[in-house]
Amino acid sequence: MFDNIYKRPKRKRKTKAERALRKKRNELKKHKKRNWYQKLQWARKNFDKVKEFADTVCKTRIVKSEQWFMELWEPFKDINDIYNDAFGPYVPDLINHEYKYIIEIDGSIHDDKKIQWKKDIKKNEYYSCKNYCWYRIKAYNIERFEKVKNEIVRRRNNWYDPRVNSLKNKGSKAI
Numbered sequence: 001m002f003d004n005i006y007k008r009p010k011r012k013r014k015t016k017a018e019r020a021l022r023k024k025r026n027e028l029k030k031h032k033k034r035n036w037y038q039k040l041q042w043a044r045k046n047f048d049k050v051k052e053f054a055d056t057v058c059k060t061r062i063v064k065s066e067q068w069f070m071e072l073w074e075p076f077k078d079i080n081d082i083y084n085d086a087f088g089p090y091v092p093d094l095i096n097h098e099y100k101y102i103i104e105i106d107g108s109i110h111d112d113k114k115i116q117w118k119k120d121i122k123k124n125e126y127y128s129c130k131n132y133c134w135y136r137i138k139a140y141n142i143e144r145f146e147k148v149k150n151e152i153v154r155r156r157n158n159w160y161d162p163r164v165n166s167l168k169n170k171g172s173k174a175i
Contacts, residue, residue, distance in 0.1 A: 065107040065139030
C-alpha cells in the first residue's frame with residue numbers, strides 16, 4: 001500500500017565521459033586536502049608523479065631531523081650524494097647511486113612503530129632487491145650516526161668498480 005510513496009524518482013543516467021570527469025575532479029579535490037604523507041602515498045600509486053613530488057619536497061619541506069643530519073653529514077658528503085631523490089616508488093632521505101647506499105632518517109613518526117615498521121620493511125625489501133645497502137638513523141642519535149658514517153667511509157674506500165672486478169660489494173646489509 002505505501003510502497004509507491006517511498007520510491008525515489010529515477011535520475012537521468014550520466015554519460016560515461018561525465019562520470020569519468022566527475023571522478024577525476026573528486027580525486028583532485030581529495031588530493032589537495034591531503035597532508036604531505038598522504039600525498040606521498042598517492043604519488044606512489046602514480047609513479048610518474050614521484051619525481052615531481054621529490055623535487056617539491058627537496059625545495060619546500062625539509063624536516064628538522066633531516067636538517068640535523070645534513071649539517072652533520074656535510075663534511076663527509078660525496079659528489080654523488082643526493083637528498084630526497086625519487087628511487088622507484090620511494091623517496092629516500094639520501095641516496096648515492098655510485099656506491100649504492102641509501103640513508104633513511106627516522107623522525108618522530110617512527111615512535112609509533114606498529115604503523116611505520118610495515119612500511120619500512122617494504123622499503124627495505126625494495127632497496128635490497130636493487131642491490132643497495134640501506135642504513136637507518138634515528139634522529140638526534142649521534143652514536144648511530146657515527147657507526148653509519150664509519151661504515152660508509154669504509155664502503156667508499158673498499159669499493160671495487162664492477163666494470164673491472166666482479167661485484168664484490170653486491171647485496172644489502174643493514175647495520
